[in-house]
Amino acid sequence: MNPWVMFVLIASLGLGTTITFASSHWLLAWMGLEINTLAIIPLMAQQHHPRAVEATTKYFLTQAAAAALMLFAATSNAWTLGEWHIQHLSNPLTTTVIMIALGMKIGLAPTHLWLPEVLQGLDLTTGLILSTWQKLAPMTLIYQLGPNVNPNILVLIGLLSALIGGWGGLNQTQLRKILAYSSIAHMGWMMIVLKYCPELMLLNLMVYILMTSTAFITLKTVSATSINSLATMWTKTPTMVTIAMLTMLSLGGLPPLTGFMPKWMILQELTKQDLPTTATIMALAALLSLFFYLRLCYNMTLTSGPNTNNNKTPWRLTTTVVTPLPLVATLSLMLLPLTPAAMALLT
CATH class of the missing domain: 1.20.120 (Four Helix Bundle (Hemerythrin (Met), subunit A))
Structure with a gap:
């Protein structure tokens, strides 16, 4: 262009x-x-x-x-x-x-x-x-609209999005579809807490953008679009595969990575609002998402593709790293210790 x-x-x-x-x-x-x-x-x-x-x-x-x-x-x-x-x-x-x-x-x-x-x-x-x-x-408009929306509608949308985002990604082999269902699930987490603590929604949106940017830039750098292409990358670009693996686990909300912070705080807020059933369903939906992220990590680190490797040979790979990658990767993996500061800003 x-x-x-x-x-x-x-x-x-x-x-x-x-x-x-x-x-x-x-x-x-x-x-x-x-x-x-x-x-x-x-x-x-x-x-x-x-x-x-x-x-x-x-x-x-x-x-x-x-x-x-x-x-x-x-x-x-x-x-x-x-x-x-x-x-x-x-x-x-x-x-x-x-x-x-x-x-x-x-x-x-x-x-x-x-x-x-x-x-x-x-x-x-x-x-x-x-x-x-x-x-x-759209999220800016939803943030302004939040106080006027019926809380039951927001909870229903949030639960549906989290469950569908986790369930839909289970049988996918294409990385872009997996990231799409991941997006649906994360939007559900933001909607469920919008009525009770809008600042938490903004925090979750910021962390989601950091983690998704890291995932897309990493996959772009290694030219991977499917699970099979990731399985053959470990011997060629171990650093990039490590970043991709940790980013997927962070997207799933696994401690001690950054993605655990918003999920932890949202579950805590739902419990404070006397919604233990909702918090339990959201935690179970997070387990669904974590399963397909773990499946990606398993394919990246513990298997090698059984089919013919159609990827570029190592000496044809470009060695340039996209400039924002080190910054967004660090932020999407290591912000959990700043949780007390985030909580202080929100209260």
Whole structure:
């Protein structure tokens, strides 16, 4: 792609997200989301491959439907109350419809079915943008919408997303689909605590972005897209495989890695709110996710692929490491000792 075109698209992504961040008006927020969507469409279709075009079409239709639903609900609210302000929503039906529309944009259950298929059709760089940057603007709106949403709806969405994200990833062999179901599960953890402690949702979002960025950049560096390709990497790039393995365990929430921190604090908050059953179900859902992360680690470290190795030979591998990788890898693996500082900031 032409560098100038790439610059315009990346700048448009930043502009759309910034507009949504700065907006207190539903029309302006909708406009920012639309700029965001239209900016990433050419990036998704740049491979000129039928799979990429299919993924781009699915993504566009889903995002357009979610944006139309959100605009319809916001217009209905303005018609009823004469108010376009984001936090002035008194109609429960309007609030629920906008919550469903924003959930569709980020891939929350039960409107999650598009995410694994779309992510599977993209390259790892565009998948990284879709899994991290594209979630910032809708999550900002969900954060502002949180106090007005029925807590039972948020708990139901959170439980469904965590269970489906764990269950759906069990039989996957493609790494991008596994990371898509991981995204669904993590979004569920954020939704379940949104009503009771919104700051914990922001902490979980920050940690999720760090861990997902590390996973995608590592897989991009070793050119791995399936479990079989990981199984042959141990003898070639042991350092990168070690980082990938620890990052997967951190995504699963295994102590003493960074990913344990938000799960621990969310379970503690649910217990404080007298929701022991919900906390138990979420912990069991985390075990489902941890199982397929452990399966990845097993394939990376304890097995070698039984089939022919079609990967690049070691002397053809580039030795350059993507610049942000050391920073995001360190943060996604070693932030657990800072938990008391995070708790102090949240209280």
